[in-house]
Amino acid sequence: MRIKYIAGNWKMHKTVPEAVSLAQALVKDLASCGHKIMIAPPFTALEAVAKTVASSNILLGAQNMSNAEQGAHTGEVSVLMLKQIGVKVVILGHSERRAIYGEKDEFINSKVKLALAQGLEVILCVGETLQEREAGKANDIVSGQTGKGLAGIPEKDLGRVTIAYEPVWAIGTGKNATPQDADAIHAVIRAELKKLYSAAAAEAMIIQYGGSVKPENAKDLLTMPNIDGALVGGAALKPETFIPIVCFDK
């Protein structure tokens, strides 16, 4: 039986005081909600939020990291720096990194390898654009991104990997995939994992859905057989919208 894993990606929102205040509200109100919970504030707020969530049931995540451990990489943040301040999870391959900053599968894969080698957990994001979906390519795109993102990762490390299926056309648009459509793609990802690894690995993998998850649609999505969690953007920025998503079954 897979657990449910709900994560908040705060993207480029929240100053340090705003981030701490949101994290404080979540620590208080999510203490009894159950499920695996993660929040990913912006880099500048990570250290302050690390202190706020220490000894709570909320894991601290980063939204990205460099593919190099350290060195001359102006503007980048190293996995060693993240670990040192208490980051446990890193989101990699988000569609905004792919689309705006040109990150390719091989580059994302090098980050996945480094994060796992350094003991972090990874959320690897995959998802098709509207154009790709309309051309009937959604299954091939998500399968390809899954395989390339995980290239060279041994099965023994998969317990620290979560896949987030985020259809690009559903992110920040208010248009979510229907629970049935999302579940079908999750099943495609699971089938690909079975091909790449084993039936047991595919069965155990936590696959989150992301893209306009809100309190109103969370339960319908999160009770589908292949949807094991959510990666939430906009609705993760306020306690009144994130808490009911995490506590969808209460």
Ligand code: 13P
């Ligand atoms: P929204 O929930 O704002 O659509 O964002 C989803 C997302 O990109 C999470 O990583």
